[in-house]
Amino acid sequence: MDLELSDDQRMLKDSVDRLIAEQYDLDQRRGYMIQPDGWSAEMWKSFAELGLTMLPFSEEQGGLGLGGVETMIVAEAFGRGLVVEPYLPSIVLAGTAISEAGTPDQQAGLLPGIMTGETIASLVTDSAITARRDGGDWVLDGTAKVVLGGDCASLLVVPAGEDLFVVTSDVAGLECRGYRLHGGGTAADLAMNGVKVPEKSRLGGNGAGARAVEAGIAWLAGEALGAMQAALDLTVDYLKTREQFGKPIGVNQSLQHRAAEMLVEVEQARSAAMYAALLADEQDEHVRAAGYAAIKVVIGKAGRFIAQYAVQLHGGIGVSEEHLVSHYFRRLTAIGILLGDTESQIARLAKLGGFTGPEPHFAAA
Amino acid sequence: MDLRFTAEEEAFRQDVRAFIRDNLDPVTHRKMVEGRIPDREEIVAWQRTLNSRGWATPSWPKSHGGPGFTPVERYIFLDELHQAPAPEPVSFNVSMLGPVVIQYGTPAQQERFLAPTANLDIWWAQGFSEPGAGSDLAALRTSARREGDHYVVSGHKIWQGMAHHADWMFTLVRTDPQAPKKQMGISFLLIDLRLPGVTIRPIITLDERHEVNEVFLDEVRVPVDCLIGEENKGWDVTKFLLSNERTGIARIGMTKHLIRRIKRLAKGDKSVLAKTAALEAELKILEITQLRILDGQRRSTAADPRSSILKLKGVELRQAASELLLSVAGPSALEVQHDDAPLSLDDAGEWIGSVMPNYGILRAASIFGGSSEVQKGILAKTQLGL
Numbered sequence: 001m002d003l004e005l006s007d008d009q010r011m012l013k014d015s016v017d018r019l020i021a022e023q024y025d026l027d028q029r030r031g032y033m034i035q036p037d038g039w040s041a042e043m044w045k046s047f048a049e050l051g052l053t054m055l056p057f058s059e060e061q062g063g064l065g066l067g068g069v070e071t072m073i074v075a076e077a078f079g080r081g082l083v084v085e086p087y088l089p090s091i092v093l094a095g096t097a098i099s100e101a102g103t104p105d106q107q108a109g110l111l112p113g114i115m116t117g118e119t120i121a122s123l124v125t126d127s128a129i130t131a132r133r134d135g136g137d138w139v140l141d142g143t144a145k146v147v148l149g150g151d152c153a154s155l156l157v158v159p160a161g162e163d164l165f166v167v168t169s170d171v172a173g174l175e176c177r178g179y180r181l182h183g184g185g186t187a188a189d190l191a192m193n194g195v196k197v198p199e200k201s202r203l204g205g206n207g208a209g210a211r212a213v214e215a216g217i218a219w220l221a222g223e224a225l226g227a228m229q230a231a232l233d234l235t236v237d238y239l240k241t242r243e244q245f246g247k248p249i250g251v252n253q254s255l256q257h258r259a260a261e262m263l264v265e266v267e268q269a270r271s272a273a274m275y276a277a278l279l280a281d282e283q284d285e286h287v288r289a290a291g292y293a294a295i296k297v298v299i300g301k302a303g304r305f306i307a308q309y310a311v312q313l314h315g316g317i318g319v320s321e322e323h324l325v326s327h328y329f330r331r332l333t334a335i336g337i338l339l340g341d342t343e344s345q346i347a348r349l350a351k352l353g354g355f356t357g358p359e360p361h362f363a364a365a
Numbered sequence: 366m367d368l369r370f371t372a373e374e375e376a377f378r379q380d381v382r383a384f385i386r387d388n389l390d391p392v393t394h395r396k397m398v399e400g401r402i403p404d405r406e407e408i409v410a411w412q413r414t415l416n417s418r419g420w421a422t423p424s425w426p427k428s429h430g431g432p433g434f435t436p437v438e439r440y441i442f443l444d445e446l447h448q449a450p451a452p453e454p455v456s457f458n459v460s461m462l463g464p465v466v467i468q469y470g471t472p473a474q475q476e477r478f479l480a481p482t483a484n485l486d487i488w489w490a491q492g493f494s495e496p497g498a499g500s501d502l503a504a505l506r507t508s509a510r511r512e513g514d515h516y517v518v519s520g521h522k523i524w525q526g527m528a529h530h531a532d533w534m535f536t537l538v539r540t541d542p543q544a545p546k547k548q549m550g551i552s553f554l555l556i557d558l559r560l561p562g563v564t565i566r567p568i569i570t571l572d573e574r575h576e577v578n579e580v581f582l583d584e585v586r587v588p589v590d591c592l593i594g595e596e597n598k599g600w601d602v603t604k605f606l607l608s609n610e611r612t613g614i615a616r617i618g619m620t621k622h623l624i625r626r627i628k629r630l631a632k633g634d635k636s637v638l639a640k641t642a643a644l645e646a647e648l649k650i651l652e653i654t655q656l657r658i659l660d661g662q663r664r665s666t667a668a669d670p671r672s673s674i675l676k677l678k679g680v681e682l683r684q685a686a687s688e689l690l691l692s693v694a695g696p697s698a699l700e701v702q703h704d705d706a707p708l709s710l711d712d713a714g715e716w717i718g719s720v721m722p723n724y725g726i727l728r729a730a731s732i733f734g735g736s737s738e739v740q741k742g743i744l745a746k747t748q749l750g751l
Contacts, residue, residue, distance in 0.1 A: 358628035
C-alpha cells in the first residue's frame with residue numbers, strides 16, 4: 001500500500017496547477033466561454049503543448065503512457081479551474097473507446113489527431129441508435145441526447161448493437177443540434193437517418209464503451225474533487241472574513257459544524273477519486289463495475305452536499321452569477337447527473353450485488 | 366500509488382480468519398452473529414485464547430508483550446474480528462490502560478499490571494466521566510487527598526461500561542483543587558474496586574440491558590503506588606490515552622456484518638437492496654479513507670486529526686445500517702426479547718430479538734469517545750482553522 005504521489009507525479013501536479021492558477025481565473029474563463037465554440041482554442045493548444053492531450057495514451061500509440069493517477073491529477077486541477085475545454089469528451093471518453101476497441105490500424109488512423117488536439121472527438125454514451133448491414137458496409141439510424149462535446153467534434157464514436165462505429169460529423173444523414181451546458185462545456189443532440197458507415201470504420205466492441213464510461217467516471221471523480229475542495233476553501237475563507245454583528249461569521253458553532261461536515265464529504269470524494277484512479281488497472285470486470293458505481297454514487301452525493309452548503313454558507317452572494325461559488329455549484333450539480341446519476345448508479349450497484357454478500361463472513365472466505 | 370495489501374498482509378488476513386474460525390467458541394460466535402452480548406466468562410475465555418496466540422494486545426509493542434503489529438496488520442486483525450464477528454479484545458484493558466502503563470508506568474507498575482491486563486486476569490473499568498463532567502472532562506470533581514502512603518478518594522463516576530465485570534478502575538481524580546487551570550490539578554489513579562468505600566450501581570440503558578454503571582467512591586484509601594505518571598500531570602496521560610488507538614475506529618467490518626444481516630432478511634426486496642447499495646457505496650469509499658489514514662500512520666505515529674473523519678462517517682453509516690436492519694426486520698422486531706433467550710446454533714433463522722435494542726444502543730456510538738459534535742469542533746479547529 002502506498003497512497004502518496006511519486007516525484008514525477010508531484011511535478012506534473014505542480015505544472016498543471018500552475019497553468020490553471022495563471023490561466024484560469026473566473027474572468028479568463030468567461031473570456032473562453034464566449035468564444036464561438038464555447039471554449040478557448042488557444043487554451044486547448046496550451047494543454048496539448050504541455051502534453052496533457054497525449055497523457056493517457058500508451059507509448060506504442062504515440063502517447064505519454066501515463067495512468068489513472070496522472071489523469072486524476074489533471075482532472076483535479078481542471079475541476080478547481082472549472083475548465084470548459086473538451087478534455088473529457090475527446091481525450092477521456094472517445095480516446096479510451098478507440099484505444100480499447102480499435103485495431104492497431106484504426107488507432108493509428110484516428111488517435112494522432114486526437115492526441116495533438118487538432119481533432120476533437122466525442123463518444124455517444126447513451127443512445128438509441130441501431131446498426132444494420134448494407135452489403136459490406138453499415139447504416140446507422142436513431143437519436144442520441146446530450147452527447148458531450150458533440151457540437152464541436154469532427155469525429156463521433158457511436159455505439160450501436162454490439163459495436164462501436166466511427167463517423168465524421170459531416171457525414172450525410174447526420175443532424176446535430178449543439179448547445180451550452182449548465183456548469184460549463186457543450187453538448188449536442190444527434191439524429192442519424194441512414195448514415196452510411198464503411199466496414200473499416202467499425203471498431204470492435206468488447207465492452208469498450210463501458211470501459212470508456214468508467215474512465216469518464218474516474219475523470220469526473222477527479223474533477224469533482226477539485227471543485228469540491230475549491231468550494232470548501234472559498235467557504236472557509238468566507239467564514240473567516242465575512243463579519244456580521246461585529247464578528248466573523250465563522251465563530252458560530254453551527255457554521256463551524258457545517259464546514260466540518262463539508263470537509264468529511266470532501267475527504268470521501270478524495271478517496272473516491274483515488275480509488276477511481278487505481279481501479280483503472282483492475283482486470284476483474286465485476287469489481288470494476290461495482291467500484292465505479294460506488295464512486296459515482298459518492299461523488300454525486302458529496303458533490304450535491306458541498307454545492308448546496310457552499311452556496312448556503314455564502315449567503316446572498318452565493319446565488320449570484322458573479323461569485324465563483326455559484327459556478328462550482330452548477331458544475332458539481334452537472335457532474336452528479338452526467339454518466340449515470342446517483343439513483344441509477346445505486347440501482348446498478350444493487351443489481352451487481354454490492355460488495356458484501358448475504359452469506360456469513362466465514363462462508364465468504 | 367497502490368491500494369493493494371502485500372502478499373504477506375493478505376496471508377496474515379487468512380491466518381487471522383482461520384484462527385477465529387477454528388478457535389472462537391461457537392456459542393460466543395452465535396451470540397455475536399445475532400447481536401447479543403456475550404457473558405463475562407465468554408469474553409474472558411476469548412481474550413485468553415487470543416492471548417495464547419500473542420494477539421490479545423494488538424497495539425502493544427513486542428518489548429511489552431504485544432505482537433508488534435504494523436498499523437496495517439492491526440487494521441486487518443480488527444477488521445477480521447469485526448466481520449467474523451468476534452469480540453474485540455477488551456478495549457479498556459488493551460487500547461486504553463495498557464498503552465498508558467507502557468508509556469507512563471514505572472517498571473514495577475509494568476511488572477505488576479501488564480501481563481494480567483493482557484490476559485484479562487484484571488478487567489479494567491474506565492473512571493473518567495462524572496455527572497458534571499462529560500465533554501468537558503477536565504471539570505471533574507472526584508477528589509483525592511494525600512494521607513501518608515495513601516490517596517483518600519471521594520466522588521461519583523458515571524458511564525462505566527462493563528464495570529460490573531471489572532476488578533479495577535483507572536480513574537481521573539483532582540489532587541490539586543487550587544491549580545490555576547482545571548487541567549493542571551488532575552492525577553491518573555488506579556483503584557482496586559474491591560476496596561472499602563467503592564459502590565457500583567447499574568444503569569439500565571434504553572436497550573433494557575445492563576452495560577453501564579455508576580461508581581461511588583466514599584473515602585476510598587488507594588495506595589500511592591497506584592498513581593500513574595506524576596501527581597497533577599494526569600491530563601497529559603489522559604490526552605495520550607484519548608489520542609491512542611484510532612485504528613479501526615470506523616468499525617467498517619461491524620457495518621459489513623449488519624449489511625449481511627440486512628441482505629439475508631431482505632430476501633431480494635429491491636427497495637431494501639437499493640438502500641443497502643447506497644450505504645455500501647459510502648462504506649466502500651470509507652474503506653479507502655481508512656487506508657489513506659493508515660498509510661499516513663506508516664510515516665508518522667502522531668495522532669491524526671483526520672481520524673475524526675473516520676469516527677463521524679463510520680458512526681453515521683453504522684447507525685444507518687442498524688436503522689435499515691430495524692426496518693427490514695419489520696414489526697416483529699418490537700417483541701421484547703432478551704439476550705438470554707434460547708440460542709439456536711444453526712443458521713436456520715435470523716434471530717431478530719436484538720435488532721431493536723441494538724438500534725437503540727447504537728445511538729451511544731455518536732456520543733461516547735468524543736460525540737459527533739465534539740468531533741466536528743475538532744475538525745473545524747484543526748483542519749479548517751475556524
